[in-house]
């Protein structure tokens with residue numbers, strides 16, 4: 223919480239009040255947005271250091287500005303740690319977001335008019351895989367993976383046929399609605415035959431991959447792996463690209479000077495800290511995330527929710543997806559949950575292919591942040607009960623919110639990182655840090 227000094231400017235006061243309210247909102251809530259997470263207190267400290275003011279265009283040892291001596295040390299350490307954690311041949315740590323990483327990879331591998339095979343947004347694909355975002359900006363012709371709604375995954379056999387027929391330049395895996403590992407191995411032979419490169423967008427699942435869970439795209443045949451650094455990977459907001467050595471030069475040029483001038487140096491230091499923490503605690507964290515997701519999926523199903531993919535064990539990731547359309551729209555369900563202090567998002571499901579974004583059938587929940595806050599199976603059961611009481615038993619969300627806030631009081635520290643004294647995440651006092 224930010225402790226206020228006396229402030230006389232109304233605008234500043236308004237902004238600080240909103241920031242303060244935001245802090246309290248999340249302190250009291252159960253954060254279950256599948257694309258979010260919480261950094262360790264130490265990583266968070268990096269974000270307010272002097273690094274946030276500086277420029278370091280170029281690469282380690284070859285900068286366009288003076289003053290980069292220590293930035294070089296930090297960046298080379300980040301690269302070294304990332305390579306170690308992901309057993310990657312090459313890494314670029316400069317993209318400032320996952321979309322930035324994707325567009326850089328598209329520029330590195332393709333030219334306008336080339337074809338890309340990716341997942342449709344309603345099947346879980348990200349907007350940057352589609353014609354109205356990064357893929358379209360690069361001028362790529364977008365073809366979609368054949369999808370099996372029942373298994374919530376790409377249909378492997380039809381995918382191979384599609385690759386041979388379409389002959390794409392890029393085969394893109396990865397998704398935002400992402401329950402099960404994608405068939406990367408199964409695409410390798412056909413990719414080779416038509417001369418396609420494979421990109422795996424690990425934005426959502428990077429933290430699981432770091433912990434040896436879900437799948438290992440770089441070993442399964444992906445040429446390039448892009449990601450955000452702040453979803454299941456609990457780092458600062460940012461992006462990252464891993465690749466085989468032979469793509470290193472194209473990737474580097476597509477990032478700088480292609481799509482980034484100055485990368486965010488405070489985020490870089492926080493990424494280095496998070497990566498070191500994941501080397502120590504990643505396995506334990508990823509395991510608990512997946513266990514929690516499987517547990518809450520089953521529990522919600524037993525309470526009467528239409529949780530997708532029962533036959534396939536509900537999920538192998540941090541996500542659980544509920545088709546709520548027999549009772550509410552996804553948006554109404556998410557709003558009711560928010561009123562009770564449980565923050566999830568409404569999500570398109572494959573059957574919503576022709577619906578607009580306000581009329582979706584699903585809610586997507588992620589357990590990674592609750593896991594970071596020390597929650598395990600016992601707590602998943604309590605959370606599932608809250609969700610049942612709001613959505614199935616019709617209890618008043620505003621009354622339930624008090625119980626949610628009370629429960630959350632015990633979960634205010636971040637786990638799976640080094641202990642940073644008693645002053646953990648939410649009691650963080652910016653003005654105490656003499657940086």
Ligand SMILES: *Cc1c(COP(=O)(O)O)cnc(C)c1O
Pocket residue numbers: 257319320321322324347348350396397398423425426450451460461
């Ligand atoms: C979130 C997401 C991204 C983009 O992430 P940003 O870091 O927000 O730019 C890219 N791909 C997928 C699959 C995602 O879910």
